[in-house]
Amino acid sequence: MKLPDLDYCAPASLEEVVAxxxxxxxxxxxxxxxxxxxxxxxxxxxPSVLVDLGRLQGLDRIEIGADHVRLGARVRWIDIExxxxxxxxxxxxxxxxxxxxxTQVRNRGTVGGSLAHADPASEMPGFARLxxxxxxxxxxxxPRELSAEDFFLGPLETVLEPTDVLTGVRLPAWPAGRRWGxxxxxxxxxxxxxxxxxxxxxxxxxxxxxDMRAVAIGAGSTxxxxxxxxxxxxxxVLTAELAEAAGATAGxxxxxxxxxxxxxxxxxxxxxxxxxRTLKQAAGLEQE
Ligand SMILES: Cc1cc2nc3c(=O)[nH]c(=O)nc-3n(C[C@H](O)[C@H](O)[C@H](O)COP(=O)(O)OP(=O)(O)OC[C@H]3O[C@@H](n4cnc5c(N)ncnc54)[C@H](O)[C@@H]3O)c2cc1C
Numbered sequence: 001m002k003l004p005d006l007d008y009c010a011p012a013s014l015e016e017v018v019a020x021x022x023x024x025x026x027x028x029x030x031x032x033x034x035x036x037x038x039x040x041x042x043x044x045x046x047p048s049v050l051v052d053l054g055r056l057q058g059l060d061r062i063e064i065g066a067d068h069v070r071l072g073a074r075v076r077w078i079d080i081e082x083x084x085x086x087x088x089x090x091x092x093x094x095x096x097x098x099x100x101x102x103t104q105v106r107n108r109g110t111v112g113g114s115l116a117h118a119d120p121a122s123e124m125p126g127f128a129r130l131x132x133x134x135x136x137x138x139x140x141x142x143p144r145e146l147s148a149e150d151f152f153l154g155p156l157e158t159v160l161e162p163t164d165v166l167t168g169v170r171l172p173a174w175p176a177g178r179r180w181g182x183x184x185x186x187x188x189x190x191x192x193x194x195x196x197x198x199x200x201x202x203x204x205x206x207x208x209x210x211d212m213r214a215v216a217i218g219a220g221s222t223x224x225x226x227x228x229x230x231x232x233x234x235x236x237v238l239t240a241e242l243a244e245a246a247g248a249t250a251g252x253x254x255x256x257x258x259x260x261x262x263x264x265x266x267x268x269x270x271x272x273x274x275x276x277r278t279l280k281q282a283a284g285l286e287q288e
Contacts, residue, residue: 003040010052014138014165017051021163022140024049029165031074031113034105059112059167064089069171073112077101080111090171092130092180092200096123099182102190112166115151118158120257121192121218123184125152129223130198130215133171139164152222155257178202181278184217185270193218195267197226197250197274199282201233209233214246214278216271219254226250229275238283247276 011017021027028047030036039045053059059074062083069090071080080086080097087094100123101109114124115135128135128148135146140163148169151158160166184196195218201209212234214226228249236242256267280286 003037004043004046006047007049008052009049010055012055012057014056014167017053017056017165018138018140018163020049020051021165025162027051027162029053029116031116032076032105032108032110033113034101034109035113035117035119053112053165062086065173067173069093069173070168071111071171072168073110073115073166075111077106077109081106090174092174092182092198093127093171095180095182096127096196096198099123099184099186099190099193099196105190111169115169116158116160116166118152118154118156118222119192120152120155120220120222121194121196123193123196123217126196126198126215126217126223128169128171129225130200130213131171133169135166136168136170137164138167143167149225154221175202179282179284181281183274183278183281185274195219195256195270195274197271197278199229199275199278201238201282204235207237208235209238210235214250214275216250216254216275219256219267219271221255221257224254226253226275228253233279238279238285240280240285243276243279243283243285246279247272247274250275 026047027049030050030052059072061072063070077097077100114122133148135151137144180200182198184193186193197216199214201212204210212230214229216224229246232249251268251272254271256264258264
């Protein structure tokens with residue numbers, strides 16, 4: 001279907017973007033357009049104005065600092081994939097983003113678009129929740145910061161105001177030697193995950209798991225931090241048996257948002273299996 005009639009603006013400053021959004025209540029930001037264009041084509045939304053972020057300087061920057069990595073909102077999946085240092089600086093991020101979509105979408109889709117779109121099956125929101133990322137926003141009262149924990153409200157719903165521009169995301173530096181695992185199941189490679197699980201933890205000198213973190217995607221209305229799994233494993237020496245038991249715990253923490261009860265059960269079972277597998281992957285335990 002053809003797009004609805006609309007005006008197109010490509011402002012050169014954040015202040016102009018916010019002014020346009022304030023003046024046009026039904027205006028929409030467009031970044032990579034990979035989620036928005038299908039929405040417009042299906043007439044699920046009919047904004048009067050599209051505000052393109054493409055002329056804003058600096059939003060496509062990747063900065064690797066001593067205590068954090070900052071991704072500008074217009075950093076694309078392909079930029080993450082090809083960055084020479086990110087694979088070392090944020091190995092789990094790169095592994096998760098490797099699963100996002102197909103080449104055409106990866107050439108345009110952006111970090112900011114994915115966070116703002118807030119699809120619960122998306123990898124970037126899941127990673128942001130896992131590492132407690134800080135989301136940077138510019139709105140009517142200037143810049144402010146939001147925690148990833150508070151950011152996602154539901155499927156395609158965030159705390160962003162209609163006049164807010166997401167400008168970037170800060171990820172805490174990845175500690176040397178941190179262990180991680182990520183696995184997802186999609187119908188075809190590059191499709192949205194039916195479910196996925198990411199885990200990470202640090203090795204203590206006692207051989208036990210420390211700062212245990214786990215998140216599930218495609219398994220709730222937002223990315224789901226598996227806090228029961230985290231509490232269950234924190235301070236324990238990870239074994240294959242414990243990984244399996246943690247998988248069972250994960251199954252109790254998710255409520256897949258699908259109408260078909262059978263598919264919801266299937267996705268819950270996926271989360272259980274993937275939790276056990278990613279834990280074994282992270283710990284270097286033999287996979288069955
Ligand atoms: C075939 C296909 C397969 C896909 N598979 C996956 C997948 O496996 N995993 C995955 O994570 N994603 C997948 N996607 C989605 C893709 O990653 C999108 O690119 C991404 O979710 C949105 O990014 P975008 O830059 O295209 O945003 P856009 O489409 O431009 O915008 C999306 C929404 O966010 C808003 N927005 C965008 N940028 C900002 C900003 N800076 N501030 C405030 N609001 C903003 C827009 O107004 C819009 O509502 C797929 C898409 C397609 C078409």
